[in-house]
Amino acid sequence: xRGLHADTGYLLYRLGLRSGQLFNAFLQESGLRLRHYxxxxxxxxxxxxxxxxxxxxxxYDPSAIVGLVDDLEKLGFAERRPSPDDRRSxxxxxxxxxxxxxxxxxxxxxxxxxxxxxxxxxxxxxTLHTLLQRIADxxxxx
Amino acid sequence: xRGLHADTGYLLYRLGLRSGQLFNAFLQESGLRLRHYxxxxxxxxxxxxxxxxxxxxxxYDPSAIVGLVDDLEKLGFAERRPSPDDRRSxxxxxxxxxxxxxxxxxxxxxxxxxxxxxxxxxxxxxTLHTLLQRIADxxxxx
DNA sequence: CAACAACTATTGACGTCGACAATTATTGCT
DNA sequence: AGCAATAATTGTCGACGTCAATAGTTGTTG
Numbered sequence: 001x002r003g004l005h006a007d008t009g010y011l012l013y014r015l016g017l018r019s020g021q022l023f024n025a026f027l028q029e030s031g032l033r034l035r036h037y038x039x040x041x042x043x044x045x046x047x048x049x050x051x052x053x054x055x056x057x058x059x060y061d062p063s064a065i066v067g068l069v070d071d072l073e074k075l076g077f078a079e080r081r082p083s084p085d086d087r088r089s090x091x092x093x094x095x096x097x098x099x100x101x102x103x104x105x106x107x108x109x110x111x112x113x114x115x116x117x118x119x120x121x122x123x124x125x126x127t128l129h130t131l132l133q134r135i136a137d138x139x140x141x142x
Numbered sequence: 143x144r145g146l147h148a149d150t151g152y153l154l155y156r157l158g159l160r161s162g163q164l165f166n167a168f169l170q171e172s173g174l175r176l177r178h179y180x181x182x183x184x185x186x187x188x189x190x191x192x193x194x195x196x197x198x199x200x201x202y203d204p205s206a207i208v209g210l211v212d213d214l215e216k217l218g219f220a221e222r223r224p225s226p227d228d229r230r231s232x233x234x235x236x237x238x239x240x241x242x243x244x245x246x247x248x249x250x251x252x253x254x255x256x257x258x259x260x261x262x263x264x265x266x267x268x269t270l271h272t273l274l275q276r277i278a279d280x281x282x283x284x
Numbered sequence: 285c286a287a288c289a290a291c292t293a294t295t296g297a298c299g300t301c302g303a304c305a306a307t308t309a310t311t312g313c314t
Numbered sequence: 315a316g317c318a319a320t321a322a323t324t325g326t327c328g329a330c331g332t333c334a335a336t337a338g339t340t341g342t343t344g
Contacts, residue, residue, distance in 0.1 A: 004183045008267065009161045009255035011274040013176065014201065016158010018281055019151045021302095033329080034155065041146045052292065059156070061331065066294055088292040088339045113151035119280045124273055125150065131262060131270045132153040138261045139160055163331095175300080194321060203303065208323055230310045230321040291340075301330075311320070 015116075022112045030105065031075070035060065037109075039068050040077060040094065044102055048093040050083070077101055157258075164254045172247065173217070177202065179251075181210050182219060182236065186244055190235040192225070219243055 004010055023034045032040075038058055043049065051069065055062045069092055072078035077098030083089035094102075117125050147153055165176045174182075180200055185191065193211065197204045211234055214220035219240030225231035236244075259267050 003187045004180055005275060005278060007251070007255055008271045008274065009165065009258050010180065010183075011271070011278055012154070012161040012258070013158050013165065015274060015277055015281065016155050016161065017201075017302095019154040019158065023151065023155065035330090038146060038152065041152075045145045050292080051294095059159070061333085062293070063295075063333090064331075083292095086292080086340070090293075109149065113149055116151050116154070116277065116281065119276045120273060127269065128273045129150045129153070131266055131273075132150065132157060133147060134261045135157055135258065136147060136153055139157065139258065177301085192321080193323095202301095204322070205304085205324075206302075225321095228311070228321080232322075285344105287342100287344090289340105289342075292338085293336100294338105295334105295336080297334080298332085299330105300332105301328105303327090303329105305324105305326080307322100307324075309321085309323100311318105313318075314316090 019113075019116055022116060023109075026108055026112050027105075030101070032071075035064070036068055036072060037105075039065075039072065040098055040102055043078060043092060043094040044099065048081070048091045050089050050091060052089075054092065072098065161255075161258055164258060165251075168250055168254045169247075172243070174213075177206070178210055178214060181207075181214065182240055182244055185220060185234060185236040186241065190223070190233045192231050193234060194231075196234065214240065 020034055023037065027033060027037055035058075039054060042054065042058060046053075049057075051065045052062060054060070054065050054069075058065075060068070069078060069080060073080065075097075076095060079093050079095055080090040081093060083091050117128070120128060162176055165179065169175060169179055177200075181196060184196065184200060188195075191199075193207045194204060196202070196207050196211075200207075202210070211220060211222060215222065217239075219237055221235050221237055222232040223235060225233050259270070262270060
């Protein structure tokens, strides 16, 4: 009978949980959660996105996006702007404060990942990242 | 500004979620969830375990173990037996039905992981597994 | 051009999950 | 004998994922 850790899929599941825990611990003092942080990071690369784009790219349900953007607006890290083309849509953009927050926490975020990958040397980390990226590219079609 | 997928920790988080989703989808028809399956798989390698062992090895809270074992008992896949040494403890063992269930679903479980790792060739899968295993060994101290 | 299908954001409901405190029964310590 | 520590259990709370339903808007097409 195969053991649990013989299964790469299960390992991914377990380490994914652990990674999320570490991220949330680091974000705790800022009052955000991993989901907010992911959304901010995505906005930082996109110059504004429709909520439905955020939903499909981040993999969260549209109804979840609503609350996340609400929270970020309250903190002044993001804004909803009306779309000129389509009055149904709102365009979510990063504010200057949001960008500053990302800049200030960037280093701490890197430390979380470094912590997790501690047992691997730099070349191995690169390899791991490349392999995961390949899976993510086809699996999350991003 | 770094993109989302520039961060290995975040990639792990996302792919871990995806892996869990795939596992749960495969388990749906059996009425179990990933947590039950993990517990069963662990029992299959252990010849009986105290619930507190299950808790520490699987990383679930002791209070979560209670419900999981309840469910598995209802399905006849596991049993609680009194511990001869310590009347506080119960020893959880796999039943014949539980073992049969694992045997019947083993192939489907492998297919889930194969599905996820599709973009990687066999050598790459082996590399990925080894790297993840190294992280898991130090991070989940198992 | 009027009716209808499709889409965007939003709200609400429901079950699951993870983390924690509290309780009961039992054991170990001293 | 008394008290701290432990195993299992129950209950609670917030976060989370999924799904259904709605309002407002756009696109289509008969």
